[in-house]
Amino acid sequence: MRIVFCGVGALGSTAAVLCRSLGAELRLVDFDRVETKNLAAQSFVKQSIGKNKAEALKLQFWNFWTVKVEALGVRVVDDNVAEVCAGADLIVDCFDNRASREVLSAHARAHHTPLVHAALAADGSFGLVRWDERFTPDAEDHAGQATCEGGEHLPFIGLLASALARAIQEFVKNGRRRDAMVSLSAVTTL
Amino acid sequence: MILNITWNGVSADTEVNVDDRVSDRDVKRIAVELIRSGGVSGLHIRDLASDAFEHFVVDRFDTPEGGQRLFLRPKVPFGA
Numbered sequence: 001m002r003i004v005f006c007g008v009g010a011l012g013s014t015a016a017v018l019c020r021s022l023g024a025e026l027r028l029v030d031f032d033r034v035e036t037k038n039l040a041a042q043s044f045v046k047q048s049i050g051k052n053k054a055e056a057l058k059l060q061f062w063n064f065w066t067v068k069v070e071a072l073g074v075r076v077v078d079d080n081v082a083e084v085c086a087g088a089d090l091i092v093d094c095f096d097n098r099a100s101r102e103v104l105s106a107h108a109r110a111h112h113t114p115l116v117h118a119a120l121a122a123d124g125s126f127g128l129v130r131w132d133e134r135f136t137p138d139a140e141d142h143a144g145q146a147t148c149e150g151g152e153h154l155p156f157i158g159l160l161a162s163a164l165a166r167a168i169q170e171f172v173k174n175g176r177r178r179d180a181m182v183s184l185s186a187v188t189t190l
Numbered sequence: 191m192i193l194n195i196t197w198n199g200v201s202a203d204t205e206v207n208v209d210d211r212v213s214d215r216d217v218k219r220i221a222v223e224l225i226r227s228g229g230v231s232g233l234h235i236r237d238l239a240s241d242a243f244e245h246f247v248v249d250r251f252d253t254p255e256g257g258q259r260l261f262l263r264p265k266v267p268f269g270a
Contacts, residue, residue: 011268096267096268097267098267119266119267119268120266120268121264121265121266121267121268122264122265122267122268123264125196125198125199125264126196126199126201126263126264126266127266128263128266134251137267138247138265138266138267139265139267140265140267141245141265141267181194181196181201181261181263183196183199183200183201184199184200185199185200185201186201188201
């Protein structure tokens with residue numbers, strides 16, 4: 001089982017870490033680099049600063065838990081999505097924008113590859129885990145809308161990442177595709 | 191039909207008597223009225239703004255029983 005995590009920022013890095021014991025081959029994908037401000041809400045450490053996020057997380061998987069994973073430090077676009085997702089038995093979307101989510105959906109639907117999305121609201125009060133067959137990506141209210149600057153929403157991100165990791169675990173175990181709605185007061189599996 | 195409303199981190203179900211073709215605008219308007227009137231358990235806000243759900247999304251899913259279930263929720267554009 002090969003799982004490709006697309007986007008390893010706040011949500012993706014936290015969920016990927018929670019999937020380290022699944023026994024699956026993990027591939028981490030992110031073009032971005034770790035900045036000091038990311039340490040507040042993402043699963044990176046001081047030594048990660050300046051490194052590509054996928055590469056930095058790969059190092060942490062090995063150094064902390066002796067788990068080998070693959071890292072691709074690229075931006076996912078139409079031209080490379082097939083290469084990025086090659087051999088994937090499951091794609092996990094933790095991107096932060098609609099255009100990138102649509103690239104993954106188009107690829108997954110064309111190749112019949114299971115794809116699960118996770119996404120959260122700007123105010124950190126609500127999030128979704130939803131399989132691609134029931135997912136439509138939302139746009140930002142305005143361009144450049146920020147979320148989780150300074151780690152304010154980290155507990156909620158942890159909650160949503162846990163729901164995502166649990167959905168992935170269930171898929172790996174028995175193929176079931178279960179959605180979840182996550183609010184500050186409850187996690188509701190559907 | 192069941193309408194699930196999420197507001198300020200709290201989600202609650204409520205029964206609404208509407209047609210399957212009810213518009214998103216009407217779902218949002220009904221939700222405001224229900225919350226103002228105390229018709230949604232755990233979500234009673236007398237002074238909820240009329241445009242409280244302007245930027246929210248209405249999801250519509252078919253149920254195993256053959257009906258529809260509505261979810262009124264905040265947009266979720268973010269991840270990484």
